[in-house]
Amino acid sequence: MLEWINSLVDRLQPNYLRPEDLERLPENAYVPTLSDLVIxxxxxxxxxxxxRHVLDRVVVAPIGAYFGFNTKITDGLTENPILEKEYSKCKTPxxxxxxxxxxxxxLTEREISKWFRKRRRNDKVTDIKKLQDASWHFMFYLIMSWYGxxxxxxxxxxxxxxxxxxxxxxxxxxxxxxxxxxxxxGFYLSAVYMLFTDHKRKDFTEFIIHHVVTIFLLVLSFSYNLLRAGTLVLCIHDQVDYLLAMAKIxxxxxxxxxxxxxxxxxxxxWIITRLGIYPYVILYSVYIDLPVYxxxxxxxxxMYDTCTLMKFVKGALLVLQILHLIWTGLIVKSAAAKFTAGKIQDARSDNEESEMEVDDKIEENGNCKTLDTDGLCQ
Structure with a gap:
């Protein structure tokens, strides 16, 4: 069964090596075979x-609990199919x-408002969950950056x-x-799986697109034996991600x-690697070195340098640089906000505290009747 699957996978790999190319390879040399990567x-x-789950439960959760990280948002939410159906349409009726x-x-209006408030809180990411996410990314990217x-x-x-x-x-x-x-x-495949099985993220769509494109480029570069350039791209990008995760922690x-x-x-x-090394090394290599060579x-x-597939790879690397420029602008904006407001926030945590404060006011106000679309008392 496994051999049959591997044979199907290998058929997807283009036959880019001629007999004379194989003769130039050293004895016992390995060239990428797609079936050696997929399964x-x-x-x-x-x-x-x-x-990830073992570290979350055995290491990160106990440490978070020791430092007072909350593990739950709210308890006592009664199941109600009618309210749940309405909640899927609108979180603040x-x-x-x-x-x-x-x-x-x-139910009374206050009971319905209270149910929606608890339901919204159950959707929020707990502090311990944020710590687990950031800790996992910190450990993985730190190890892989130095390994690279x-x-x-x-x-x-x-x-x-x-x-x-x-x-x-x-x-x-x-x-x-x-x-x-x-x-x-394997990491990006596991990241896609955990996006669907973990808590719902506000940036779910962006992460799915990023991970899927990354997986596609990894498989594509492996199929065409572009691992040398691919490893440089991976190494350059891994050098900064663990610093961001550590800052979140x-x-x-x-x-x-x-x-x-x-x-x-x-x-x-970030500026050194994404705006300096990446264009100077990667883009220069694929747009200048490769055509000359x-x-x-x-x-x-x-023929391989001018084929549609290689043009796609070059275009994807160029788009990545454009994204670097866009993200740099957002980072600079965040840094400017730090100096003006004096606080750096995790984007996924935006408005959580303010909504909590509104909910607490609702709880305290016995005469509060309803919530508008902004979650404010009417």
């Missing part, structure tokens, strides 16, 4: 999901809707990007590079000075 990456993703629900459910530097340090293409294309596409792949790709792909732990310091360090590393080797390699 192993699913296994790696499953293992990472298990590791207006006065007319509440009057209709009052007749259907035989460790395995690439002595590689010729790490010091000079033109070596990404020397002997391409007949390039042998070492075990450390293969495992680097496998673990990274500091925010959740109410350590503003540490959070501010990490945020400034994050901005510096392909023309020198002749029509066969030049």
């Amino acid at each position: 192993p990456s699913l296994v790696a993703a499953s293992c990472l999901v298990v590791v 207006n006065s007319d809707t509440i009057l209709i629900l009052k007749k259907k459910c035989e 530097l460790f395995i690439l340090w002595d590689k010729p293409w790490f010091k000079k990007s033109i070596n990404c294309w020397v002997d391409w596409p007949a390039q042998s792949v070492s075990n450390d590079i293969y495992w680097y790709y496998l673990i990274e792909l 500091a925010i959740y732990c109410k350590k503003p000075l540490i959070a501010d310091t990490l945020f400034v360090l994050f901005i510096l590393v 392909a023309r020198e080797l002749g029509p066969y390699v030049e």
Whole structure:
């Protein structure tokens, strides 16, 4: 069964190597085979999901509980199919809707308002959940950033990007590079799974698009033996993500000075890697080095450089740089807000505290009748 699946997977991989290319490879050299990535990456993703849950329960949750992180938002929410159906349409019903629900459910207006308030709180992300998310990303990106530097340090293409294309596409792949790709792909596959099984995020759509595109590019680059350029892209991007996760942890732990310091360090590393190293190394390599090298080797390699698929890869890398510029603008805006407002917030936490305060006022006001669409007392 497994062999049959692998044979189907291998049929999806283009036959980009000629017999003369294979002859140029060293004895026992390994070239990427798609079946060596697909099923192993699913296994790696499953293992990472298990590791994530174990760390959440055994390590992060006890530490969070020790430091006083709340594990629940509210208790005592009574199941009500009618209210639940209305909640799926609107989380803050207006006065007319509440009057209709009052007749259907035989509840008072205050009881209906209280049910919706508790239901909204149940949808919120608890402090311990935020800590678990940030801790997982911190641990993974920290390990992979240093692992990437460790395995690439002595590689010729790490010091000079033109070596990404020397002997391409007949390039042998070492075990450390293969495992680097496998673990990274497994991580993004597990991230997609956890987006659907974890709490609902406000940025769910953005993350799905990002993860799916990343998975597609990883598989595509593996299929065409573009691992040298691919490992550089991974290494460059991993250097900054753990700093952001660590800054979030500091925010959740109410350590503003540490959070501010990490945020400034994050901005510096972001600018160096995303606006400096990435365009200078990656974009220069694919847009300048590769065409020159392909023309020198002749029509066969030049065909791959000018094919539709390679144009797509080049376009995707360019779009990524455009996203870097957009994200840089948002980061700078966040930094400016810090100096004006004096507070950095996790985007996923926006308006949580304000809504909590409104809900508490509703609870205290016995004469409050309904909620408008902004969650304010009428």
